[in-house]
Every structure is written in C-alpha cells, then in structure tokens.
Amino acid sequence: MAKLFNPIQLGAYALSHRVVLAPMTRLRTIQPDDIPSPMMADFYGQRASQGGLEIVEAASVSATARSYLGAASIFHDGQMEGWKAITRAVHAKGGLVFLQLIHGGRQSHVEVTGGFEPVAPSVVPFDGIALTKDGFVPASPHRALGIEEIPGIIEEFRAAAQRAKDAGFDGVELHAANGYLVDQFIQDGTNRRTDAYGGPVENRVRFLRETLEALISVWGAERVGVRISPSGEWGGVSDSNPEATFKHVARVLDTYKIAYLHVIEPRVKGDDTLHEGHPPVAVKYLREHFSGPIIAAGGFDRESAHAIVESGDADLVAFGRHFSSNPDLPYRLQHALPLTPYVRAAFWGGSQAHYSDFRAYDASQATQNDATADEAETA
Template structure:
C-alpha cells in the first residue's frame, strides 16, 4: 500500500491515513456575528473520515483581526455552539479537527474591523483587497502597531485557543502564511521595524514565537500546528531571502516540538495555481530543519501526493480545492476513482449549492444501480 494511505503519528494523535483537509475560507457564517452555520457543520462532517485530520478554516481572533465579511471568527460566546457543532460532526465520523487561528493584519478594511484602521508591523504600500458588504474592495490604509499593542494581540490568540478547546477541537493551527499578520512580521518586505520585532530574522520571528507560545499554553505543543508559505505571493508578501528566512523559521518551530509544520508550496497563490506542473520545492528544503511531521499543500493531485510522501519530503498532504467537491476524497484517492470537478464560483460565499451538496462516490453509483433495477422490473412486467 502506498504510504499516503497508511497511519501516521501527528503530535498527540495517530491518524489512519495522510490525506488532510486544508483550511479554506468559504464565507458561510451567519451574520451578524460570524456565527458558524449549520451548513458548515454539514460540510465538515461530510468530509470527516475515521482517523483523518481536518484543519478547519481560519477563524479571526478579534474584530480587528477580520479580513472578509462572512468569514469565520472565534472571539465571542455566541459563536460557541456553532464551533462545537463542527467539532462534534468531525468526531462523529472518527476524525480529528484542528481549528486554524488568524489575524489578517493589513489585509482588511474599516468596514469589517469596526471602523479601526487595519494594522501591520510597518506601513508598506499595499494594493490588496478585503471582502465587505460591497464585495471585494481595496484594503483600507493600515498603520504600524505600537510595540505596546503586540502583547494584547498575543493574548487574543490565547483566548481564541481557549474557546477552541472549550468547543471540543483537538488542536489549533497558527496561520503564519499567505501575507496575514504573523507572516507580515516574518518577512522583511513587510517588516521594516527597528525595535525588538524587526531587523534580523531572530527579531522578526519574535511575534511568531509569542503567538505560538500562547497557543501552546492552552493545548500543549503536541496539539498545535503552524502553517507557513515560503515564497508565497498572496497578500503582497515578499522577503529578500525566503529560503534562509524560512529555514530559520523551521528550526525555531522544531525547537518547540509542535504537532506539525504545514507548508504551502509556492506554485499556488490562494485558490489559484501559478505554476502548473511546477515541482514541490519548499517542503524539500525545509525537511532538514524540521524533524516533526510536515504537511505539504498546494496544487497536489493523487500521483504527486503519493510521490512527495514516498520521498520523505512530506509526511502528509493537504487538499483544498479537490476536497471542496469530493467529500470522500481519501477514499477516492486510495482507490484511484474519478474526482468531481470543483466549482470556483462557490468558493467565496453562497448557499449549500456547490458547497455541502456534493455526493460521495458511492451515492451516484447506488443511484445508478437503483435505476438499473427499476428498468429491469419494468422490463419484466412488460414481458
């Protein structure tokens, strides 16, 4: 059997296969209040599998942290039951669920931050977008965080982790990728600070360390993962030496003994493929620096997922787009079955249509058999 379909130890848990659901912002909460909706619980329950891992979509840790109207958040009591329903739905199928926690930083707009300017490590020109009641619009001008404000954001991460634990999640993932706030501190294209949080890489990872330690204080290191995007382009992010920067990041994360390192390959940007057929490179150069499980993500198909796990560069592979339209993706990949095409127009908001209404592979086969049996009965009666 291919290694992708065998068991793996990931932090505190033993998984039965290595096909992971990647976190995907789908903008399906109830408004106002970013309340996780029943259709979200259906979506995650459908994609859960016995011994499988789901990384649940990024949840903003405060009003200031929001980037997209309708996206998930975890900062007030009224959200608890919705998150609990999602964790329960995954557990009912024997799966494990980690909730990804995020601060959007400068990728935001005053309409979703309660009127406050978005924040960042430094003020650097940025032409990104945020999702508001008027759709995707240019992000609002941002301001640089005062050094005294950083501790409160770290505390927001800790409180969000406590809420996730109370809701029943098995762990949390720190979103340090895709040009959001943690990533903005790490990379020198967005971090121009000259204080203890800027300058050399040891300073630029200080916010990553403090946020990670806040999550570990709640869950323990073996129930916390971190997602990074070396050479990622989403969010106007950049670094003068990404390989050196993220090799250092991997070493830092390795020292904590975290559950896993989740690596987005540079061939993708958000939900788009930038470089079709480009080989996976990030996980390979990070492997010597991180001794724990590595989850590779970004543009994988069945053959490339099998290959990277067999090579040892990654231990698990996360799928987003293919998982969106194939609730039984691990089963389909293992048995080399056809995949249902994903529907890009349904990625960023909508109803259950093209979200939680995709059938499993067995469902259409069963319908086909029932139709054939009905035809046989009709033929018999006609005879």
C-alpha cells in the same frame, strides 16, 4: 498509494491515513456576528473520516483581526454553539479536527474591523483587497503597531485557543502564511521595524514565537501546528532571502516540538495555480530543518501526493479544492476513483449549492470498479 494510507503519529494523535482537509475560507457564516452556520457543520461532517485530520478554515481572533465579511471568527460567546456543532459532526465519524487561528493584519478594511484602521508591523505600500458588503474592495490604509499593543494581540490568540478547546477541537493551527499578520512580521518586505520585532530574522520571528507560545500555553505543543507559505505571493508579502528566512523559521519551530509544520507550495496563490506542473520545492529545502511531521499543500493530485510522501519530503498532504467537491476524497484517492470537479464560483460565499451538496462516490460504482481492477490484476 501504500504510504499515503499508512497510519502516522501527528503530535498527540494517531492518524489512520495522511490525506488532510486544508483550511479554506468559504464565507458561510451567519452574519452579522460570524456565527458558524449549520451548513458548515454539514460540510465538515461530510468530509470527516475515521482517523483523518481536518483543519477548519481560518477563524479571526478578534473583531479587529477580521479580513473578509462572512469569514469565520472565534472571539465571542455567540459563536460557540456553531463551533461545537462542527466538532461534534467530525467526531461522530471518528475524525480529528484542528481550528486555524488568524489575524489579518493589513489585509483588511475598516468596514469589517469595526471602524478601526488595519494594523501591520510597518506601514508599507499595499494594493491588496478585503471583502465588505460592497464585495472585494481595496484594503484600507494601515498603521504600524505600537510595541505596547503587541501583548494585547498575543492575548487575543491565547483566548481564541481557549475557546477552540472549549468548543471541542482537538488542536489549533497558527496561520503564519499568506501575508497575514504573523507572516507580515516574518518577512522583511513587510517588516521594516527597528525595535525588538524587526531587523534580523531572529527579531522578525519574535511575534511568531510569542503567538505560538500563547497557543501552546493552552494546548501543549503536541496539539498545535503552524502553517507557512515560503515565497508565497498572496497578500503582497516578500522577503529578500526567503529560503534563508524560512529555513530559520523551520529551525525555530522544530525547537518547540509542535504537532506539525504545514507548508504551502509557492506554485499556488490562494485558490489559483500560478505555475502549472512545477514540482514542490518548499518542503524539499525545509525537510532537513524540521524533524517533526510536515504537511505539504498546494496543487497536489493523487500521483504527486503519493510521490511526495514516498520521497519523505512530506509526511502528509493537504487538499483544498479537490476536497471541496469530493467529501469522500481519501476513499477516492485510495481506490483511484474519478473526482467530481470543483466549482470555483462557489468558493467565496453562497448557499449550500456547490458547497455541502456534493455527494460521496456511489457504493455500487465503487464495488464495480474494484471488481474490474481485481479482474485486471488476475488476467
């Protein structure tokens, strides 16, 4: 476990270990205004650790960027105190906290966008879902963005980045994964444009570049990360040559000297494991194209996290499901302590139950465990 718990420089920040809290949409905001709730502050504060990094769940950059009723947003003043409570809770325990910023694109419904049609790079048949007051329902028909509309969306990302800074976050992560708007531009299965934002991969990453540059204009590159999902299946995206496309994406991102590249392995889809036991592949082929820190995510446990960091294919590992039920996950991993099982039924909305009521490992049990391990070593 040594390297997984070694310090590392991540952009502007020195981390004391490499176990990261992955962003997880948990639908615990106060409605109808997507206000971060006190139980969210409890949740993130509980999972903070000295010198550890948390990446807070995707926050929509505008009302029309929303995908799921109850998910987080950061576009109006009424949300700011809730976000400040979260950053204070993490900082109180010596942790660092980035906020992930998102535009859902075609993964949405008119009931959550204020009556506006969801937007996408192109109109491509899509059988995805969105969450409304009626539960998960088919996404509304979407329309293609006019080229003249794109600067306005870029500005929404910039304004959200500034709000995140005002709320006390340490940085932001651009959500360019899981079939949301930035990912829809990147992949040729969803981007059929013939203008400057479509066609060859150099054009398809233009929207990624422009949104990233907007975040960097507020934060500086050393406080901005990007999340991608090569060959991912969430959101109905696809690409004719995903390995070539995402190698290009990695090379482009490398030129900006961002804080990190966050890669979701294609063996997972959202909160489900698609391919049990499959080794990580995405970070392996991206490593030679990105010189900065890489965070690997998707289906890792203690042993595989240790292995991928030791191999050098990734520098840090992000955990979602296991972190949801183990607020002291870094400590448990370091000391080989048993993990509390996560509760899948509580992932998508609910109360404090099976969310912010999980307990840290009992200290007396931990002491007894360590003593037993010491005896075993000297026997």
